[in-house]
Amino acid sequence: xxxxxxxxxxxxxxxxxxxxxxxxxxxxxxxxxxxxxxxxxxxxxxxxxxxxxxxxxxxxxxxxxxxxxxxxxxxxxxxxxxxxxxxxxxxxxxxxxxxxxxxxxxxxxxxxxxxxxxxxxxxxxxxxxxxxxxxxxxxxxxxxxxxxxxxxxxxxxxxxxxxxxxxxxxxxxxxxxxxxxxxxxxxxxxxxxxxxxxxxxxxxxxxxxxxxxxxxxxxxxxxxxxxxxxxxxxxxx
Amino acid sequence: xxxxxxxxxxxxxxxxxxxxxxxxxxxxxxxxxxxxxxxxxxxxxxxxxxxxxxxxxxxxxxxxxxxxxxxxxxxxxxxxxxxxxxxxxxxxxxxxxxxxxxxxxxxxxxxxxxxxxxxxxxxxxxxxxxxxxxxxxxxxxxxxxxxxxxxxxxxxxxxxxxxxxxxxxxxxxxxxxxxxxxxxxxxxxxxxxxxxxxxxxxxxxxxxxxxxxxxxxxxxxxxxxxxxxxxxxxxxxxxxxxxxxxxxxxxxxxxxxxxxxxxxxxxxxxxxxx
Ligand SMILES: Nc1ncnc2c1ncn2[C@@H]1O[C@H](COP(=O)(O)OP(=O)(O)OP(=O)(O)O)[C@@H](O)[C@H]1O
Ligand SMILES: [Mg+2]
Numbered sequence: 001x002x003x004x005x006x007x008x009x010x011x012x013x014x015x016x017x018x019x020x021x022x023x024x025x026x027x028x029x030x031x032x033x034x035x036x037x038x039x040x041x042x043x044x045x046x047x048x049x050x051x052x053x054x055x056x057x058x059x060x061x062x063x064x065x066x067x068x069x070x071x072x073x074x075x076x077x078x079x080x081x082x083x084x085x086x087x088x089x090x091x092x093x094x095x096x097x098x099x100x101x102x103x104x105x106x107x108x109x110x111x112x113x114x115x116x117x118x119x120x121x122x123x124x125x126x127x128x129x130x131x132x133x134x135x136x137x138x139x140x141x142x143x144x145x146x147x148x149x150x151x152x153x154x155x156x157x158x159x160x161x162x163x164x165x166x167x168x169x170x171x172x173x174x175x176x177x178x179x180x181x182x183x184x185x186x187x188x189x190x191x192x193x194x195x196x197x198x199x200x201x202x203x204x205x206x207x208x209x210x211x212x213x214x215x216x217x218x219x220x221x222x223x224x225x226x227x228x229x230x231x232x233x234x235x236x237x
Numbered sequence: 238x239x240x241x242x243x244x245x246x247x248x249x250x251x252x253x254x255x256x257x258x259x260x261x262x263x264x265x266x267x268x269x270x271x272x273x274x275x276x277x278x279x280x281x282x283x284x285x286x287x288x289x290x291x292x293x294x295x296x297x298x299x300x301x302x303x304x305x306x307x308x309x310x311x312x313x314x315x316x317x318x319x320x321x322x323x324x325x326x327x328x329x330x331x332x333x334x335x336x337x338x339x340x341x342x343x344x345x346x347x348x349x350x351x352x353x354x355x356x357x358x359x360x361x362x363x364x365x366x367x368x369x370x371x372x373x374x375x376x377x378x379x380x381x382x383x384x385x386x387x388x389x390x391x392x393x394x395x396x397x398x399x400x401x402x403x404x405x406x407x408x409x410x411x412x413x414x415x416x417x418x419x420x421x422x423x424x425x426x427x428x429x430x431x432x433x434x435x436x437x438x439x440x441x442x443x444x445x446x447x448x449x450x451x452x453x454x455x456x457x458x459x460x461x462x463x464x465x466x467x468x469x470x471x472x473x474x475x476x477x478x479x480x481x482x483x484x485x486x487x488x489x490x491x492x493x494x495x496x497x498x499x500x501x502x503x504x505x506x507x508x509x510x511x
Contacts, residue, residue, distance in 0.1 A: 116326075118319070118323060119323070119325060121288075121323070122319055122323025122324070122325070123325065124288070124312075125283075125286060125288050125312060125319070125323070126313070126317060126323075126336060126337050126340075126385065127309050127311075127312035127313030127314075127337055127340055127341075128309070132340070136325075137325060141326070141327055215326070215327035216327065216369060217326050217327050217369025217371055217372075218326050218369075218371070
């Protein structure tokens with residue numbers, strides 16, 4: 001309890017709000033770093049996931065590769081890339097992008113796969129081109145699962161981005177590594193608490209987003225065909 | 238006019254769904270394909286809008302081999318009503334009906350106005366226009382499906398067991414509605430069902446199918462009842478039993494008609510009484 005109180009004191013200490021090690025600056029770095037990582041990972045994983053989901057091909061390969069990527073210890077990969085390209089921000093970007101790809105990829109293709117095949121067949125039968133099927137049917141109906149994938153990727157990246165400080169002067173992880181070195185446990189714990197708060201805040205934001213991207217008319221049940229319901233509760237409008 | 242010329246379809250897994258099928262479907266008439274489950278009805282229907290391409294043989298519309306037409310364009314010109322309505326769950330009733338006109342480049346306002354008018358045509362309350370498919374009953378969904386099929390004013394309307402999933406009362410209602418619509422709109426309709434009563438009610442030409450899309454007999458309802466080609470057709474159309482196998486009994490001065498179960502079907506009136 002004593003340690004916890006001193007960690008709170010550390011967070012509130014005005015001395016920690018000035019200079020190059022200021023808390024807001026570190027939070028900003030942490031967020032920007034995570035965001036850029038997620039954008040990289042999305043740029044790779046979303047188109048690939050959509051391709052797999054739409055064509056139904058390459059799923060086995062995607063599952064195996066994702067499993068392989070997940071199994072790579074991020075700290076090990078980070079060290080490896082850092083040894084290769086040197087100390088700096090490149091290594092953490094690479095390592096964390098690799099970490100973020102599997103959940104986003106899975107979100108993208110499971111989002112497409114969860115859609116009732118008959119809905120897609122009907123869209124094709126009335127004369128939608130393949131691109132129109134993706135844009136007008138699969139994308140909106142698959143969005144909730146994609147956001148779910150982005151959500152878990154974001155949590156993992158925010159938490160693991162502390163490792164970036166291992167090889168670069170970057171993010172909230174600095175407090176953990178420097179606290180560890182100087183045995184300043186208040187600083188370490190304070191830094192951890194900040195990471196946790198950041199993760200919780202983003203989690204809340206995603207929970208909100210996820211409620212809004214469920215297409216109207218689907219009323220929370222993902223990709224199900226219209227049920228023959230009589231007098232059920234009207235879908236949220 | 239739609240013409241099948243020696244069409245066969247073998248699916249990649251080896252199933253021979255249709256074998257050497259040839260048939261002419263006259264314009265402005267309703268042709269009903271009827272047969273038991275797995276006899277190839279859906280496969281035949283989907284060859285008309287190229288959702289299935291034949292393995293051999295050809296399908297022609299007004300003398301043009303459709304294999305030479307781009308499938309997307311072809312499909313936008315053909316109405317298709319599916320068994321499960323096939324509506325897009327994330328679009329309102331109105332947007333579902335307007336889907337194909339919008340794909341064809343009709344201006345949005347126009348498409349929506351037309352779609353509203355189409356709801357009237359199929360007997361749907363305009364108040365349902367902003368609902369989502371999941372908020373409709375099965376019968377209402379089927380009507381929306383029909384409205385969507387008619388929205389581009391196609392010459393050809395394909396209907397695959399469109400009333401299969403609704404209860405008998407709604408079903409009868411929808412059938413009557415279709416009879417009325419067809420009088421009004423005069424489309425070339427291809428209708429799939431395994432209900433012979435429905436086939437008799439709606440069809441000008443009825444095609445009775447055996448397995449593998451082999452034709453057992455083609456004809457008008459009267460021809461099929463009067464001259465079934467074989468026992469298979471006779472038992473399919475029920476010419477040999479129940480309320481289709483009628484005979485006359487004399488009661489006093491009147492001739493009454495009785496079915497094979499002995500139930501009274503009606504009174505026989507002389508031609509002059511019509
Ligand atoms: N995509 C496919 N791949 C392999 N076989 C198929 C495919 N589609 C249909 N078949 C097979 O082709 C045959 C005819 O199928 P089809 O769907 O045309 O029958 P149907 O007459 O419409 O039956 P139902 O009344 O049950 O709808 C069946 O044996 C079916 O299993
Ligand atoms: Mg069928």
